[in-house]
Amino acid sequence: MADGMKFPTSLGTSTADEIRLLGQDLTADLMGKVGFGELAFWLVTLRRPTPSETRVFEAVLVALADHGFTPTAIAARVTYLSAPDSLQGALAAGLLGGGSRFLGVTEDCGMFLHEALDGRDLPTDDTGWDALALEVVSAARESGKYLPGLGHPVHKVLDPRTPVLIGIAREEGLEGPHLQLFQAIGRVHEQVLGRKLPLNGAGVCGAALADLGLPVEMLRGFALLARAAGLLGQLAEERRRPIGMDIYSTIDRNAVYVDPES
Amino acid sequence: MADGMKFPTSLGTSTADEIRLLGQDLTADLMGKVGFGELAFWLVTLRRPTPSETRVFEAVLVALADHGFTPTAIAARVTYLSAPDSLQGALAAGLLGGGSRFLGVTEDCGMFLHEALDGRDLPTDDTGWDALALEVVSAARESGKYLPGLGHPVHKVLDPRTPVLIGIAREEGLEGPHLQLFQAIGRVHEQVLGRKLPLNGAGVCGAALADLGLPVEMLRGFALLARAAGLLGQLAEERRRPIGMDIYSTIDRNAVYVDPES
Amino acid sequence: MADGMKFPTSLGTSTADEIRLLGQDLTADLMGKVGFGELAFWLVTLRRPTPSETRVFEAVLVALADHGFTPTAIAARVTYLSAPDSLQGALAAGLLGGGSRFLGVTEDCGMFLHEALDGRDLPTDDTGWDALALEVVSAARESGKYLPGLGHPVHKVLDPRTPVLIGIAREEGLEGPHLQLFQAIGRVHEQVLGRKLPLNGAGVCGAALADLGLPVEMLRGFALLARAAGLLGQLAEERRRPIGMDIYSTIDRNAVYVDPES
Amino acid sequence: MADGMKFPTSLGTSTADEIRLLGQDLTADLMGKVGFGELAFWLVTLRRPTPSETRVFEAVLVALADHGFTPTAIAARVTYLSAPDSLQGALAAGLLGGGSRFLGVTEDCGMFLHEALDGRDLPTDDTGWDALALEVVSAARESGKYLPGLGHPVHKVLDPRTPVLIGIAREEGLEGPHLQLFQAIGRVHEQVLGRKLPLNGAGVCGAALADLGLPVEMLRGFALLARAAGLLGQLAEERRRPIGMDIYSTIDRNAVYVDPES
Structure with a gap:
């Protein structure tokens, strides 16, 4: 009942004198x-x-x-x-x-790597990471699953954000298993997919956030x-x-009516 | 025309090699x-x-x-x-x-102070600020205008955020005219309104943001x-x-049907 | 208190056997x-x-x-x-x-007419409506107020929706004071504004809805x-x-970077 | 290119004289x-x-x-x-x-029935529909899939909307395969699930909309x-x-702060 119902929270609460947030x-x-x-x-x-x-x-x-x-x-x-x-x-x-489509890659990539690592013994060197990556990429390909974090419409060879973010994480001692696996996927995917794609910025962001221990969901x-x-x-x-009016008029002025019966 | 229409921006753009943002x-x-x-x-x-x-x-x-x-x-x-x-x-x-009602106070207060200061010679001491504040509060009261930033349903005597934020701005050398006028309103409004209200947190935030030169709109x-x-x-x-389901059921279970004819 | 708090409604409620709506x-x-x-x-x-x-x-x-x-x-x-x-x-x-800008005209026009009629004795013939309209348009012009429902970017001479909706309201015996005043504004505004504008579709919709007794807010x-x-x-x-991707790429491909310092 | 890019539509377009919609x-x-x-x-x-x-x-x-x-x-x-x-x-x-959770049942149910019927020869009598329903319910259960349209928190025995909507569709000669299969599921699911649940209103709405030939997505x-x-x-x-303020205060007043460390 409303009647005794309580709503717990660890975020903000306040009394007349004090405002509390996060303890x-x-x-x-x-x-x-x-x-x-x-x-x-x-x-x-x-x-x-x-x-x-x-x-x-x-x-x-x-x-x-x-x-x-x-x-x-x-x-x-x-x-x-x-x-x-x-x-x-x-x-x-x-x-x-x-x-799911634009901003979703960050989450998809973090979640993909997280699931791939779940319950695994972590490799201790690049050879080990590459073997794991090969397994993961092959499994994704076989099951027809999409492999997030690869490819970019503009940065076709190298997404400049990727090495920079990896470098920052390394400097801070925070290059964990998600970034390791992501980089290994970057090294090996060509063997499975038959073409070389860059590791994209949205993907590396997901890997880095997952390495920070943030909840992947x-x-x-x-x-x-x-x-x-x-x-x-x-x-x-x-x-x-x-420019809103220019966007609108650019689209509206180039509208072409198509008879629905045709 | 779409046809030559260009869309200027100083925010993000990118080429195959480089991503630019803010120059x-x-x-x-x-x-x-x-x-x-x-x-x-x-x-x-x-x-x-x-x-x-x-x-x-x-x-x-x-x-x-x-x-x-x-x-x-x-x-x-x-x-x-x-x-x-x-x-x-x-x-x-x-x-x-x-x-307008909840989060709007920050903007309303910043805007109110900004308009009150617009085109004025700024006072150089507290006496000057108090005189200006008295004029501003009286004008608002006469025209029936609402005076943003005063009063709080929980913090009825003092909103603890107000002195703390003013202190931080002062430490950083950023206590400008909006914060000055806001504090003066705090000192003098009782003379006009007949009761003492605390300067609230949402209001002081608006004053501090306006002192940072941020666009009040x-x-x-x-x-x-x-x-x-x-x-x-x-x-x-x-x-x-x-707790979402508890919120929902608390409200739904206490619904009372009122005949629309009654 | 939550604690006895009740939430009245005349819309939907239900019991195990029955669903009630609007009595x-x-x-x-x-x-x-x-x-x-x-x-x-x-x-x-x-x-x-x-x-x-x-x-x-x-x-x-x-x-x-x-x-x-x-x-x-x-x-x-x-x-x-x-x-x-x-x-x-x-x-x-x-x-x-x-x-306020696009879909808002319907509300603005209904509200404008509603306020203009508020507390007035209603005219009984076109001459009376024209006199009232002249007063209303002049007052709006003098106070610099915008006159909603006039003019259209595409239908510069006649908005085809206007006569049709007035005709339907008339057929149904529902051409009330808001539509009367709106038409009178259409007849007289040129005398005040110096140019003839069509009564637009969004505006006539607002007038018709107001004549149905719907709350203007x-x-x-x-x-x-x-x-x-x-x-x-x-x-x-x-x-x-x-066409979403074409809209996006049309705008994005025609982006021009402007240095913020410039 | 923007540059010649056209945006086709069969919905609204207009010229100075005419407004077209849907042909x-x-x-x-x-x-x-x-x-x-x-x-x-x-x-x-x-x-x-x-x-x-x-x-x-x-x-x-x-x-x-x-x-x-x-x-x-x-x-x-x-x-x-x-x-x-x-x-x-x-x-x-x-x-x-x-x-997905509240309003989604209508879509989920229409889609579920649509997929269950896809490519099937339709039964010609209730015995046939029951056999198909039994197969569909069993398959859903085995694969751990959720069966949409069954059960209701308030209408535990009968959702009064269900028979009424089926009756209306029947009167109009529009009781098609989706409604047939849905009713058969109502008859047979107890054999598989071990308990009798009512066909709910959101579900029957989905079945009826699918029978109208509307796109299930x-x-x-x-x-x-x-x-x-x-x-x-x-x-x-x-x-x-x-009642918005009462909703807010009911929840806020019953907030209980829980130390995040605890």
């Missing part, structure tokens, strides 16, 4: 003392990340924040054009494109958080130099 | 080198904030990230219950509550970004220890 | 006996519309359902491209564009309901013959 | 002549439904429009409380709950359209007699 006093312990990326990590995992973890985590958020005129940016801009009174609506419209959420910042940038730019 | 090389200049809060500020303003500005900015984001079981958290949780396949939908549903956007992190925390908690 | 037995009184448009009207007003009211109401919904590649359709299509797993997300993204809602049907059509077409 | 002249052929439910069917299928099809279709929409204080209604109401300036946001927040869309009308009713009621 901390918000004003004494958090404001001015914890960064925003750090807090986002903490809110999801209930543990404060180390400075090294924060650096890798923020590098991922920076990598995913904005990729130009993606479907998410287009949706946000034309929604803002149409309903400028509701910034939250334009932002929400953009985020709704963060689904929530990885899409971090991509969405990163994109929220990017979409604010898009909407601020739409205010300064609007 | 920088994403991988060489940004990843691992800029924090996430810093990047969000930069994306909106097109200028990189100083470390002091970043600290104040992130303190605001931290203050606004999560306020417990607000309407935004409730909407996100029951949407996740109902459509667990779409994390983006649950996040978007939560953000859609970031409108976008302040709601920063509250939404902060809340996006908080909502991820809520949704991660909903996965670990679900 | 009716859903299965015995409504299913198969009431049309969908009729029910939508009833849900908002708590009264069942007459057949004449239903005809005018549905004519409005039909008029507003789809206007081709509008911002709402574009947002829905690119969101579906990006997140095909979430039809509800694509629909929601489309509806979020139903704000909810008129946007009916435009959204109509558009929900149109967006389902857009999304079904996107499944059959996708 | 019709909007004003001459549709307004006042086609009902709103009829148009929604037509927009998705590109064919005008018969009066019998329209009656069954609208009976489904009526059945699905509102189920009281569901997660969708709760999300819409608290979002409206929080952002009353954006009716579209509150509506969108409600629709975002139309996912779009069935969720019709549930969303129906719910859009119900949510407008909820929001109109929220304006008249608000």
